[in-house]
Amino acid sequence: MEMLDRETIAQRVQGVLSVIRSAAEKAGRHPGRIRLVAATKTVTVDRIREGIGAGLSILGENRVQEALAKVAVLAHEPVQWHFIGHLQRRKVRSVVGLFDLIHSVDSLELAEEIDRRSGEAGRHQDVLLEVNIAGESTKAGFRPDDLIRLVSRMSTLAYIRIKGLMAIPPPTAEAESARTYFIRLRELAATIAAQKIPGVTMDELSMGMSNDYEVAVQEGATLVRVGSAIFGARHA
Numbered sequence: 001m002e003m004l005d006r007e008t009i010a011q012r013v014q015g016v017l018s019v020i021r022s023a024a025e026k027a028g029r030h031p032g033r034i035r036l037v038a039a040t041k042t043v044t045v046d047r048i049r050e051g052i053g054a055g056l057s058i059l060g061e062n063r064v065q066e067a068l069a070k071v072a073v074l075a076h077e078p079v080q081w082h083f084i085g086h087l088q089r090r091k092v093r094s095v096v097g098l099f100d101l102i103h104s105v106d107s108l109e110l111a112e113e114i115d116r117r118s119g120e121a122g123r124h125q126d127v128l129l130e131v132n133i134a135g136e137s138t139k140a141g142f143r144p145d146d147l148i149r150l151v152s153r154m155s156t157l158a159y160i161r162i163k164g165l166m167a168i169p170p171p172t173a174e175a176e177s178a179r180t181y182f183i184r185l186r187e188l189a190a191t192i193a194a195q196k197i198p199g200v201t202m203d204e205l206s207m208g209m210s211n212d213y214e215v216a217v218q219e220g221a222t223l224v225r226v227g228s229a230i231f232g233a234r235h236a
């Protein structure tokens with residue numbers, strides 16, 4: 001059973017990477033422009049190690065406590081850590097310097113806190129701005145029109161570097177239903193890029209999960225966040 005599981009993770013990693021490659025090629029994109037972020041919430045370190053052995057190089061965590069524990073155990077693995085979950089302001093201090101990229105900056109106040117704590121630590125933090133792309137009342141993220149207004153203000157924060165946008169479209173069974181939201185995110189990034197705000201680049205689009213990453217790659221994703229398609233269904 002254990003052997004079978006291990007084989008399955010390795011095969012799934014290779015499967016996801018090959019879907020990304022062929023979706024990129026079909027869309028006329030360079031496959032090297034798309035990076036796979038393995039969403040590892042609730043996944044044990046043994047299973048994560050299997051994934052690293054199979055070629056994973058970026059791990060995305062959702063919860064600060066869980067991430068701190070895993071980073072400690074996997075400190076010597078050749079991987080980048082990204083934060084992809086909702087980040088509470090009071091936890092920012094404990095993650096300074098830990099993540100190569102925070103995908104989920106969802107408010108001006110959070111951006112300011114990351115800036116302040118990074119400055120205290122003498123570091124710069126790369127971030128993406130999370131957009132509530134479908135205008136869902138229960139979801140975190142900037143509303144698109146608020147974002148256009150706030151991005152220049154956030155660009156003046158000296159210790160954060162804004163690299164692009166992230167979104168989580170409403171869950172659906174059909175991957176195709178997410179396409180319109182992926183297009184919307186890409187167009188929003190283009191609108192912001194056209195403002196040519198000093199210090200702001202819109203090179204990264206973090207969009208697409210297990211059910212719809214192929215569509216996301218077709219529509220311009222540079223980072224796809226894939227969990228269950230690699231590690232299996234989550235039980236926790």
Ligand SMILES: *Cc1c(COP(=O)(O)O)cnc(C)c1O
Nearest residue numbers: 039062084209210225226227228
């Ligand atoms: C869990 C999670 C993912 C991955 O979800 P899957 O459907 O398992 O691929 C992607 N992004 C975020 C923010 C997540 O929390």
